[in-house]
Amino acid sequence: FFRLTRPSLALSLAKPGGICMPNRAKPMAIQGPEAFSKEAKGGLEDGVEAKIEPPREKRRRSPRSEAVSENMKSSHSTKRKTSFDEPSKYSNLRCIQTTLYGKAYRAIRQDGVPVAIKISDKTKAMGLEDPVKETRLLKTLRSSSDDCPGKQHICHLLTSFTHQVNSSALDEDGHDDQLLRIHANDTTKRSTAHWSVFEWANGGELLYFVHGIDQATAKRLFHQICQAVDFMHCNGIAHMDLSVENIIIHWPEGEAKGQPMAKIIDFGQALEIASATSRLGRGKQRYMAPELLEQKDADAVLADAYSLGVILFLLVTAGTPPYDCIGDEAFNYVWHRGKQGFSLLLRSWEKRVPPDALDLIARLICPVEKRIDVQSILNHPYLQGCDGGGQRNR
Structure with a gap:
């Protein structure tokens, strides 16, 4: 009986937070079935935890003022749901991964909740990777009423929106702090980006x-x-x-x-x-x-x-x-x-x-x-x- 060579761990020994490149080994011919020769890219996300600020204690109100407040809550409920749909609601963006069409960031939402943000250049996104389709499918999963226990094992999309960014910041040599610095007179550096905001996981890949x-x-x-x-x-x-x-x-x-x-x-x-x-x-x-x-x-x-x-x-x-x-x-x-x-x-x-x-x-x-x-x-x-x-x- 012969001893087969153990495969190299081409999964990557990259440092956490680094770029995990796909396995580039060239396929050999299969003995019997047809030969194969197709590859695809890979990517992942990583980051750190952040403290969540406790809610402030509400002051006691009169019944009349509480009734008015409830009416205001009802009329503005839709607005509250979309209140995090703009870049200014996120701070401390730090790049944790370069993706095929942009970058992934760790960030802190305005209410103190840590999140992961994937920002994709819509002008470059094409082929198999489609951030718009990804958003639609993730919304389907998040809104599902299925009580299957597997729902909690999906990293769910919290919100998504489009916004112009400094395209040079999405390039490999760009600086993350320049992402939202768009000069009014320089349209060549503007790019419409798709922002996908996800739940944060604190343990890495x-x-x-x-x-x-x-x-x-x-x-x-x-x-x-x-x-x-x-x-x-x-x-x-x-x-x-x-x-x-x-x-x-x-x-x-x-x-x-x-x-x-x-x-x-x-x-x-x-x-x-x-x-x-x-x-x-x-x-x-x-x-x-x-x-x-x-x-x-x-x-x-x-x-x-x-x-x-x-x-x-x-x-x-x-x-x-x-x-x-x-x-x-x-x-x-x-x-x-x-x-x-x-x-x-x-x-x-x-x-x-x-x-x-x-x-x-x-x-x-x-x-x-x-x-x-x-x-x-x-x-x-x-x-x-x-x-x-x-x-x-x-």
């Missing part, structure tokens, strides 16, 4: 959290991720770019106590399932279902399931990827041998994985006709006993 993770935490986080994907699919949306780069960690009670919570971000390549069979290669190459790279009509739901298989492999092996790229030696070995191939591969790498997890991985990283969907993942023996059980709440 799963990309950096996965190394050294224990099996119990790996199972808990994977269960949460699957609940989130199930919630998306129930609401007619496929993510199409699932990866450890696009999952962030939040500690509701602080990192010193409590359990980490997974939240999915970056819906820039998401699709509406009802209108989607895709011939386009979406997502990052290592996580992308082979049928997408073959430019075949692909089931978006099962494409997400394949990506979940790669994520699970990374979680239970503490950050070791199953292969460098589709078509390399390790990929061909497991693709044609299934569960037995994964077992032998992990043994050769001296990696110990729970048998149920190994079985689930083999049911996800496999040809599409054999692959199970997210509901079947939640009902798999590996995830039984997790909080919330394996069943979908509808």
Whole structure:
């Protein structure tokens, strides 16, 4: 029996907050299936916490003044909902990530709440990454009345708006403090930007959290991720770019106590399932279902399931990827041998994985006709006993 070379961790050893570049390994020919050769970009967000100012105590009012106040509240309720829809409501912007069409920032909202802001240049946004479509799909998820527990594992959009910015500040060499400095006589530096304001997560990316993770935490986080994907699919949306780069960690009670919570971000390549069979290669190459790279009509739901298989492999092996790229030696070995191939591969790498997890991985990283969907993942023996059980709440 030969010993296969372990893939390099091309997920990136970049420092937190830095730019995570996509895996650029050139695919080799698959032994049997067709060769593949498509890549896509990746990106993620990071940041720090900030204190929230306590509300001020209200003065006692007369019944008449309270009645007037209630009428004013009613008449201005719509205005209050959109009161954060302008750049002046955000301060302490600090760039945490350069994206394909702009930058991501950590900021403090006017009421003291920490938020993440993704600012995209609308003149450059095109192709698979569409901030306007992303906003529409995220609003669908946020407004959903579905009581599925996975809703809390989506990093929700708080608001979005367009505003002119200094385009040079969105360029690689621009300075963040110049973002809103627009000179009246210099129209060449003006750019209409799309602002997307998101919930803040205080734990950083799963990309950096996965190394050294224990099996119990790996199972808990994977269960949460699957609940989130199930919630998306129930609401007619496929993510199409699932990866450890696009999952962030939040500690509701602080990192010193409590359990980490997974939240999915970056819906820039998401699709509406009802209108989607895709011939386009979406997502990052290592996580992308082979049928997408073959430019075949692909089931978006099962494409997400394949990506979940790669994520699970990374979680239970503490950050070791199953292969460098589709078509390399390790990929061909497991693709044609299934569960037995994964077992032998992990043994050769001296990696110990729970048998149920190994079985689930083999049911996800496999040809599409054999692959199970997210509901079947939640009902798999590996995830039984997790909080919330394996069943979908509808």
